[in-house]
Amino acid sequence: MPTILGQNQYGKAENRVVKITRDGDTHHIKDLNVSVALSGDLDDVHLTGSNANCLPTDTTKNTVFAFAKEYGIESSEQFGIHLARHFVTSQEPIKKARIRIEEYAWERIASSEANSKFIGADEVNHSFARKGQETRVTQITFDGEKWEVISGLKDLVVMNSTNSEFWGYIKDQYTTLQEAYDRILATQVSARWRFNWTDDEQRMPNWERSYEQTKKHMLEAFSETYSYSLQQTLYQMATRIINHRSEIDEVRFSLPNKHHFLVDLEPFGLKNDNEVYYAADRMYGLIEATVLRDGATAQIPVDMTNL
Structure with missing residues (x-):
């Protein structure tokens, strides 16, 4: 029975990346769960097994971590935009990228009165506790021309x-x-x-x-x-x-x-x-x-x- 390949995409899901920004003695945390999905000229990898147009999912994972260093993480949306633009513009077979991100919030741990004399502040600048509130999410889609951002x-x-x-x-x-x-x-x-x-x-x-x-x-x-x-x-x-x-x-x-x-x-x-x-x-x-x-x-x- 003849078949037709329909919508398809691939990528590396749930890449957990934690970026520490050190501003002197004060540190800032961005804790993300990043999933990458790519689509484009990928018929051959399904129909014949040819990987000529296939960017390895391991490469997409590495890109997430490299971009966390290269660009930093100003926001989930901005980080997702950098990734989506890169995958679509750097790889000719890739026509569309979808980046989904969950962000987990952290808050600083207040110092005790005894410890504050050593750090000179009411908060410890490098100690954090996970917030027990909401998880922030975003999805960025780019097709080479237009962006769609849903947060x-x-x-x-x-x-x-x-x-x-x-x-x-x-x-x-x-x-x-x-x-x-x-x-x-x-x-x-x-x-x-x-x-x-x-x-x-x-x-x-x-x-x-x-x-x-x-x-x-x-x-x-x-x-x-x-x-x-x-x-x-x-x-x-x-x-x-x-x-x-x-x-x-x-x-x-x-x-x-x-x-x-x-x-x-x-x-x-x-x-x-x-x-x-x-x-x-x-x-x-x-x-x-x-x-x-x-x-x-x-x-x-x-x-x-x-x-």
Whole structure:
């Protein structure tokens, strides 16, 4: 039976690179997990086994580490742009490069009063602890002419202990859920946002500031929205980002509803006045949506928030 080769790509996944920048006695850490995927004139390597157009995946791995030294890591986005440009412009058979990066944050360990007299500061300049918050992510795609940069975060757990209701929904013979007029609203945020920067000659966004400000507006909207549904909160979070960050045209959220159910304490002669909850990890409602700037076209893949 005849067959046709479809979409294909290859590369080295999950290259863990840690870059230490030594600014005198003060050190700075960038901790990345970089995955490279290349595509182009690669039919022969599949159909005949010829490797003439194949850049070894080991070479892509080496390039990641070499570029960490050569260019440093100013931001995940900038580092991914350097890599994508290199693979497409240096290897004629490679027509497109996709770089996916997870970034793990570290924070400085505060010094004790006893130690501070030796270092003369409130923080140790070379000791760090991994932050237990979100993982920053980005995907850079380059085809030799245009860029696509999609950034975001995952595993950011947030909660409102009040100012959330859920009632007035459809009820049928299988509905048992009680209406709630004061509930906990909690979710583990997975978000992606697409930048409208597409040309290397145009002015790039300030990637670091853009990330911090986007996260700030996201969290402010979550905190300030009096919620009647997680869908409503999602829309407010995305709208706040688009209204305040001109460099972003599209936001996609995947928000699992981390349910908290009131525990029935009446068998013990106790009244539960919205104080004691059971935190359920399964099953969970999963709320997903894309919000676009007016006139923009959706381009973030639906499954990207699972990366």
